[in-house]
Amino acid sequence: MSSPPQRSRLLHWLNPGGSSWGDEEADFDPGAVEGARRWLGSVFGPRRYFRVETAGWHHLPDSPVMVVSNHSGGTLFLDSWGLLWAWYTHFGTDRPLHPAAHELILGTPVVGPFMAKRGVVRASRRLAHRVLREWREDLLVMPGGDLDVWRPFSKRYEVQFAGRTGYAAVALRACVPVVPVANAGAHHTFVVLTDGQKLAEWLRLPEIVRAHIWPVHLSLPWGLAVGPWPHFPVPAKLRYRFGHPIFPSEVGLYPGEEPTPAQIEAFDAKVRAGVQAQLDVLRDQRF
Numbered sequence: 236m237s238s239p240p241q242r243s244r245l246l247h248w249l250n251p252g253g254s255s256w257g258d259e260e261a262d263f264d265p266g267a268v269e270g271a272r273r274w275l276g277s278v279f280g281p282r283r284y285f286r287v288e289t290a291g292w293h294h295l296p297d298s299p300v301m302v303v304s305n306h307s308g309g310t311l312f313l314d315s316w317g318l319l320w321a322w323y324t325h326f327g328t329d330r331p332l333h334p335a336a337h338e339l340i341l342g343t344p345v346v347g348p349f350m351a352k353r354g355v356v357r358a359s360r361r362l363a364h365r366v367l368r369e370w371r372e373d374l375l376v377m378p379g380g381d382l383d384v385w386r387p388f389s390k391r392y393e394v395q396f397a398g399r400t401g402y403a404a405v406a407l408r409a410c411v412p413v414v415p416v417a418n419a420g421a422h423h424t425f426v427v428l429t430d431g432q433k434l435a436e437w438l439r440l441p442e443i444v445r446a447h448i449w450p451v452h453l454s455l456p457w458g459l460a461v462g463p464w465p466h467f468p469v470p471a472k473l474r475y476r477f478g479h480p481i482f483p484s485e486v487g488l489y490p491g492e493e494p495t496p497a498q499i500e501a502f503d504a505k506v507r508a509g510v511q512a513q514l515d516v517l518r519d520q521r522f
Contacts, residue, residue: 256347257336257356260370264352265328271353275320284470285313285420289321291477291513294414298330299367299374300480301406301413303506305394305514306377306384308421309452310465314384317473318375318418319353333366334375335359339444360405367409376402385430385450385463391422392518394511396503397447403503407494412480413502415509419517424468425454431461474520476513481505 256262278284307314315334322332335358341347342357356362356374366374377383383395394417406413431449440446446463453459454466486501488494494502 255338255342255357256351257341258362260372262351263331263333263354267352268323268328268331268354272320272323275316276324279317279320279473285317285468286470286472287317287321288472288474289325289477290475291416292325294477294479296412296414296480299371299409299411301363301367301402301409301411302332302373302375302416302477303402303413303510304375304377304416304418305510306379307386307391307418308424308468309384309427309450309454310463311421311424311468312384313421313424313468313471314418314473315375315377317421318416318475321475330373332373332375333370335363335377337380337445360401363402363405364409367405367411378402381446381448381463382430382432385427385448385452386422387429388422388426392419392514394507394514396507400499400503403506404494404499407483407486407488407499407502410483410488410490412482413506413509414480415478415506415513416475417478417510417513417517418473418475419514420471420473421468423471425452425466427452474517476516478509478513481509 279287281287304318319332319334331354333354333356336350336355338357340350341355356366363374366372378396378399379394382397386393386395428451431451432447434449435441435447438449440449448463449461450463451461455469456467457464483489483502485505486498488498
């Protein structure tokens with residue numbers, strides 16, 4: 236398994252000591268999670284500001300599983316908050332779901348401890364494997380990251396994993412099923428005109444903050460905005476669909492075996508197709 240990626244320059248500046256949170260199972264605080272669920276329930280729910288609809292819970296096998304989703308909604312991560320509210324409303328805190336997040340979220344004392352208590356873990360292959368194999372708990376991964384969450388409005392019903400297959404390698408090595416889940420609605424709270432990948436390269440953002448976008452969007456209160464600034468979201472219906480689980484055996488891998496590059500590629504293709512199939516249903520049912 237590959238080593239964790241090098242920390243960004245910005246994180247070195249914000250947290251020179253290298254402290255991090257969300258690395259231990261004991262960081263998870265059921266009371267903090269339930270408190271967050273009740274708070275989120277004031278804005279997320281069937282009749283709230285963000286109307287949440289879910290389908291396909293019966294497809295989830297017993298823990299541990301890797302839940303893989305597309306990513307939508309810009310810097311506010313509305314799709315993540317809505318999914319977590321729905322998950323803990325459905326399962327309670329007896330079945331933790333650990334979202335894998337960018338290092339900036341868990342690498343600073345400003346928000347790191349807060350997120351860690353609510354189950355968020357750093358996005359690294361080593362830690363993802365621990366969650367699945369040692370903790371025996373569920374992991375939420377959105378492989379497209381910044382490129383997916385800031386994809387243009389015209390591509391809101393297209394999965395954008397940007398060629399990232401590390402999640403597939405982790406699932407295969409941990410020998411756990413992947414449950415594809417699609418979300419739609421968060422990308423209707425503003426309009427992304429372009430993700431600004433070329434501008435991000437010019438600004439050297441991949442080196443500075445490990446980000447590959449500098450988007451241009453129409454949003455409140457900015458009007459026309461340049462950059463990944465948080466926006467004031469208009470009301471939206473957030474819809475989620477869980478698909479059938481995809482097992483390592485479907486690409487010929489069994490416990491104790493090391494996945495080949497071909498198996499990783501094939502597994503990634505199956506997962507992307509699974510997420511896209513659910514997203515297609517949401518597109519066709521959007522009215």
